[in-house]
Amino acid sequence: MxxxxxxxxxxxxxxxxxxxxxxxxxxxxxxxxxxxxxxxxxxxxxxxxxxxxxxxxxxxxxxxxxxxxxxxxxxxxxxxxxxxxxxxxxxxxxxxxxxxxxxxxxxxxxxxxxxxxxxxxxxxxxxxxxxxxxxxxxxxxxxxxxxxxxxxxxxxxxxxxxxxxxxxxxxxxxxxxxxxxxxxxxxxxxTSQDDVLSEIAGAIQEQYESGIRNVIAVPGNAGHKYIQDNTHISMAHCIRCRNYIGDTLDMAAMVGMENFLLVGNASKLIRLAAGIMDTHTWNADGRREVFSLHTVLAGGTISQARILQDLATTDQMLAKLTEWGIRDAVMQSICVKIGDYVQNRIGGKAMKFGVIPIHQDYGILGQTPDIGDVIACVSREQFALSIKK
The missing domain is CATH 3.30.2110.10 (CbiD-like)
Structure with missing residues (x-):
């Protein structure tokens, strides 16, 4: 309170x-x-x-x-x-x-x-x-x-x-x-940013004190059914990190969480590939820049990158990448860069992490490297929590 x-x-x-x-x-x-x-x-x-x-x-x-x-x-x-x-x-x-x-x-x-x-x-x-x-x-x-x-x-x-x-x-x-x-x-x-961050910190601390060491976090404030349907991980005890992804990572690492799985809205998570850790729309966007750059890095053309620069929404950009047959390659490149920026944010702390951007129509779009153990640990603990009486 x-x-x-x-x-x-x-x-x-x-x-x-x-x-x-x-x-x-x-x-x-x-x-x-x-x-x-x-x-x-x-x-x-x-x-x-x-x-x-x-x-x-x-x-x-x-x-x-x-x-x-x-x-x-x-x-x-x-x-x-x-x-x-x-x-x-x-x-x-x-x-x-x-x-x-x-x-x-x-x-x-x-x-x-x-x-x-x-x-x-x-x-x-x-x-x-x-x-x-x-x-x-x-x-x-x-x-x-x-x-x-x-x-x-x-x-x-x-x-x-x-x-x-x-x-x-x-x-x-x-x-x-x-x-x-x-x-x-x-x-x-x-409302102050401190109020929102206090709520997130309280939720993480409460989970840690109850014995949870493997957390699943979701950005934004949208419904979670499509996320659960795609990951097959219970969302009953997820941490809502709103748009403060960087701060949430800091808090989880600081209290001693062992594994941190960030899943959810691709429109939010793609911004991490530009180093944007506060994904409020008014703070920064970067989606066009991320998609354009990684289209070229994944083998696309400058002309395709320019087309993406003229699009307004994530849905439109993903539709174009799908049409060109390079969506998976572009998302793989983006997820590698997301992993680099998140690892840099965590620094030398022991907490392992994974990031999975999801789209309501396309499903899972990719995942950061070396995520297998994180998914396994988080999935086991979240399942145990979901059936605990």
């Missing part, structure tokens, strides 16, 4: 309903998308004052695609929430657009986010400020700060899932009360 706010105030009476909902939304989104568990969240008011807001996790073991957090109001009287005891926010991944109702808030800047009101939030009985009747009573300032809080977590997750945000409010004394969410008056503190 990450506790925020050693030098901040904890006076939620100065906050708006929108600010409180945004805090709970940030906690829920961070838990769902980044696996970060907060005990409190900082909210920065318009006058620059940080306010520490405690949050509480509400478990939903039956639904892994949803997280719920709440803020307890106590006896605080907040505009629109008079008589309310708690404000709850659920953040849920939505699989189909048909699951999104029509009377739900959207914002052009965040095309994958949808905001609605749930239990205890009144609905508009007539159009107000351009919002039709039937929508949840959440004003524009509140909507803006809630959307911004969830978008911040998505930014670090480096994915674009469809997300439904639902704000609810309950009263201990009168369950029939209906409330509104109003005001923004500031913004939720941004």
């Amino acid at each position: 990450i506790q925020k706010g050693m030098n901040v105030f904890s006076n939620i009476s100065s906050l708006s309903g929108g600010a409180i909902a945004a805090v709970a939304a940030k906690a829920a989104a961070s838990s769902l998308l980044l696996r970060i568990s907060y005990e409190s969240i900082e909210f920065h008011t318009d006058d620059g004052r940080p306010v520490n807001v405690p949050v509480r996790f509400i478990p939903h073991p039956e639904n892994h695609a949803l997280r719920e957090f709440c803020v307890v109001l106590g006896n605080v009287n907040i505009q629109g929430l008079s008589g309310a005891s708690e404000v709850h926010v659920t953040v849920e991944r939505v699989r189909k657009m048909t699951d999104i109702p029509d009377d739900i808030y959207i914002k052009p800047e965040y095309i994958n986010l949808y905001l609605d009101g749930g239990e205890g939030i009144s609905r508009l009985t007539a159009a107000e400020h351009g919002v039709p009747a039937g929508f949840a009573n959440i004003d524009k300032e509140a909507r803006d700060v809630i959307f911004e809080a969830v978008a911040d977590a998505i930014h670090f997750a480096d994915i674009m899932p469809l997300i439904k945000i639902t704000v609810s409010a309950i009263s201990y004394n009168n369950s029939s009360l209906q409330f509104s969410i109003t005001g923004g008056n500031g913004s939720v503190a941004r």
Whole structure:
């Protein structure tokens, strides 16, 4: 659990309903998308004052695609929430657009986010400020700060899932009360890189202390079924290294892990062949350069390399390499270079490693040299963990 706010105030009476909902939304989104568990969240008011807001996790073991957090109001009287005891926010991944109702808030800047009101939030009985009747009573300032809080977590997750945000409010004394969410008056503190790295470090340390010495790690935040189907290794205990591959390697080697297997999205792992160890899209790309260089090194032509330079996605580049009949040779060359850079990152530490880039359509694209023992050790231990009661 990450506790925020050693030098901040904890006076939620100065906050708006929108600010409180945004805090709970940030906690829920961070838990769902980044696996970060907060005990409190900082909210920065318009006058620059940080306010520490405690949050509480509400478990939903039956639904892994949803997280719920709440803020307890106590006896605080907040505009629109008079008589309310708690404000709850659920953040849920939505699989189909048909699951999104029509009377739900959207914002052009965040095309994958949808905001609605749930239990205890009144609905508009007539159009107000351009919002039709039937929508949840959440004003524009509140909507803006809630959307911004969830978008911040998505930014670090480096994915674009469809997300439904639902704000609810309950009263201990009168369950029939209906409330509104109003005001923004500031913004939720941004997610920091340290928060994400702390979560990764905690996961590695927890595995080491439980006796695990052979870890499997996955970059990004996508689903793992296609990875498990291709490697036949259980992903139940994988380490999600997000885009911090270099830092995750450092942490695993430092605690004393013996074998480290990195598997997953080829679009992320190919960047390692350029020495890029932080694979966030905004940090560096390098995919075109890697594919172009290794096309030539694997026997392709300069003309083919130039064609790759004009393509935008990994899928397009792999399709071209497949069409030319040189995909396997290019990927073998790339994986050798990935091995060189990862070995350089680990340095003289004893931990052995292997990297396997995978594509959802093409399957396993290659692997770094001398990976056999690493796969065997990781596979045995992960299988034992998967059947352990």
